[in-house]
Amino acid sequence: MDSMQNAPSTEDTQRTSQPAPVLALLPETGVSYIRHAWQDMLSGMKLARLGATLGWLDIKLRYRGSILGPFWLTASTAVMVAAMGVLYAYLMNMDVHKYLPFLTFSLVLWGFASGTLQDGCTTFTSASGLIHSARMPYSLHVLRATVRNLLTVAHNIPVVVVVFLWFAVVPAWSWTMPAACALWVFDSFMATFLLGILGTRFRDVPPIVASTLQILFFVTPILWAPELMKTGQDWLLLDPFFPLMEILRTPFTGDIVNAAIWPAALGWSAVLTVVxxxxxxxxxxxxAYWV
Amino acid sequence: MVGITVRDLEISFPLYHGNARSLKKTLRDSLSGRFTQDERERVVVQALRDVTFTLNPGDRLGLVGGNGAGKTTLLRALAGIYEPVGGSVTVTGHIGTLLDPSLGMNMELTGRENIRLRGMFAGLSATQISAVEQDVEAFAGLGSFLDLPVQTYSSGMTVRLSFGLATAIKPDILLMDEWFMAGDASFRNRARARLETLVSQADILVLSSHMADVMVDWCNRLIWLEDGRIRMDGSPREVLEAYLGHPLEELDNKDTAPDPVLPEPDPAEPHPLP
Structure with missing residues (x-):
């Protein structure tokens, strides 16, 4: 019975020739808190390929057995934009040629932001099987969730492209576009991380996040252009979403940029990162004790 | 050199749920000393206390003890999943873990996709991953099931896949929980052949099990855990006889006898055998 299995597996290629790694675990004190957190981030980045694959497989599995598959999301965004764009342009007395591209871009960005934050709450709790099965960097799970959310928002790019072509909106190229995209990716990673930790310890976080997002959706200029505010536009800078929306939206829709937008966006991002x-x-x- | 050193290890879990004050009162009145308070007056369960031992290459350590004695917690602490609340754990070498049957596998993905993911986690190149794939394919003997989602597998098939996988990516130290008993007898013979290859290469095995014959055959040292403390540490025969409370002769002709399952010290908490 053992004849074939008894042969030791000869593929010794897997055995690494480097010296054995040492894992020394002690209760954390002082600087070791920061050092180990930093090491976790670095080793998570080294596993970026795995994180991206996991995120990709999450998307692939989500659509297994579905006919329209990923295009459900594209289709629902398209329908929502078409219905709301025409109605709200009428209600707010705005030119539909100006309003609809604005609304499309805003809604897609907001969809990404709110999806990331809600999904972020369960980053670690949904990965509890992995966390309990082997030691791996926590930033890997965050990376996976970030990749998953970026791939989700990518489904909506066709809607934006079609609307922009339809209304002949030509984005004005500037260096701020890639910079703003990079800041968005970075911030979504950090926000996922933050809410992931909070959501693991406090199971009330997901409903709190959901209701806060609902308020922010109406308070932030998403459905309405910030120009509609006659006075006191600077107060909007206190809403972290406003500067972030603006740095990415204005280059695409060609609106005027408030000078304080970038400092505010960077300031909020710095606060998020430090916290x-x-x-x-x-x-x-x-x-690991909480998940 | 490959090795494990554990010193005064303490692991305790905070209890956040429920009414802490009434919980404290109930616990103070009723239960043993495993529920205590930490410096911030939170109720904690001490899963492990004062655990100290050292393992050297070639050691095959078995963990015995009733349910809730801290076996799985100790394995997870050795794997670096639970970091110590007190004391220290030092592990030198690549660690392979077989702590739960799904092994962190994504049940919706195929066996082959899961093998790829494990390979990427271990930092292997594409050619090394395909070598692992062939090795696991030969060992697990899953045939065309390897291209089906893992959730369609029987528990024995899942065990064969994860065992093959954990041992294909050669760890220096293999940590195994008791679930691998889900395999049939022929699987256990094959698993033993494969493990012995690993152990003969001066690696360390730490294994928790309820099966006396497995412990006697696979281990050369046993630790008996009770209430999170080491009750006894010694040779398998010596510890098992103390733990079972009777001599082990009947195990010597176990080829005909069914696998003896260790009695449950706490009958109120029956352990579901896989």
């Missing part, structure tokens, strides 16, 4: 890193450094070793 996330501090919380992760403090809680990293505890996450």
């Amino acid at each position: 996330t890193f501090a919380l992760f450094a403090r809680m990293r070793a505890r996450l």
Whole structure:
């Protein structure tokens, strides 16, 4: 019975020739909190290929057995934009040629932001099987969720392209476009990380996030252009979503940029990064106990 | 050199759920000393306390003890999943874990896709991954099931796949929980052949099980855990006899006898055998 299985597996290629790694685990003190959090981030980035594959497979599995597959999302965005664009342009007395591209772009961006934040709450709890099966960097799970959300928003790009072509909107190329995209990717990673940690420890976080997002959807200029505010536009900078929306939206729709937009966007991103890193450094070793 | 050193290890889980004050009162009145409070007055369950041991190349350590004695927690602490609350764990070498049957596999993906993901996690190149794939394919003997989602597998097939996978990516240290008993007898013979190859290459095995014959055959050292503490540490025969409370002679002619399952010390908490 053992004849064929008894042969030891001869593929010794897998055995690495490097010296054996040392894993020294102690209760965290002082600087070790920060050092280990940083190491976690670095080793997560080294596994970027795995994180991207996991995110890609998540999307692939989501559509297994579906006929329209990923295009359900594209279709629903298209229908929503068409219906809301015409109605709200009429209600707000705006030129539909100006309003519809604005609304399309805003809704797609908002869809990405709110999807990322809601999905972010379950980053670690949904990966509890992986977390309990082997030691791996927590940033890998965050990377996976970020890739998944980026691929989801990519489904909506055709809607934006069609609307822009239809209304002959020509985005004015500037260096701020790639910079804004990079900042969005970075911030979505950090926000996923932050909410992932909070959502693991406090199971009330997902409903809180959902209702906060609902308020922000109406408070932030998504359905309405910021120009509609006659005075006090600067107050909008206190809404973290506003500067982030503006840095990416204005180059595409060709609106005027408020000078304070980029400092505000970078400022909010810095706050997010510092808070996330501090919380992760403090809680990293505890996450496995919570999931 | 490959090795494991555990010193005064303490692992405790905070209890966040429920009413902490009434919970504390109930616990103070009723239960053993495993529920305590930490410095911030939270109720914690001490899963492991004062665990100290050292393992060297060639050691095959078995963990015995009732349910809730801390076996799985200790394995996870050795894997670096639970970081110590007190004391220290030092592990030198590549760690392979077989802690739950799904092994962190995505049940909706095919066996082959899961093999690829594991290979990527271990940092293997594309050619190394296909070598692992062939090796696992030969060992697990799943045939065309390898291209079907893992959720369509029987539990035995899942076990064969994950065992083959964990041992194909050669770890220096293999940590195994008791679930692998889901395999049939012929699987266990094959698993043993494969493990012995690994162990003979001066690697370390840590294994938790309820099956006395497996412990005697596979291990050269046993630790008996009770209430999160080491109750006894010694040779398999010696510890098992103390643990079972009777001599082990009947195991010597086990070829004909069915696998003896260790009695459950706590009958109120029956362990579902896979």
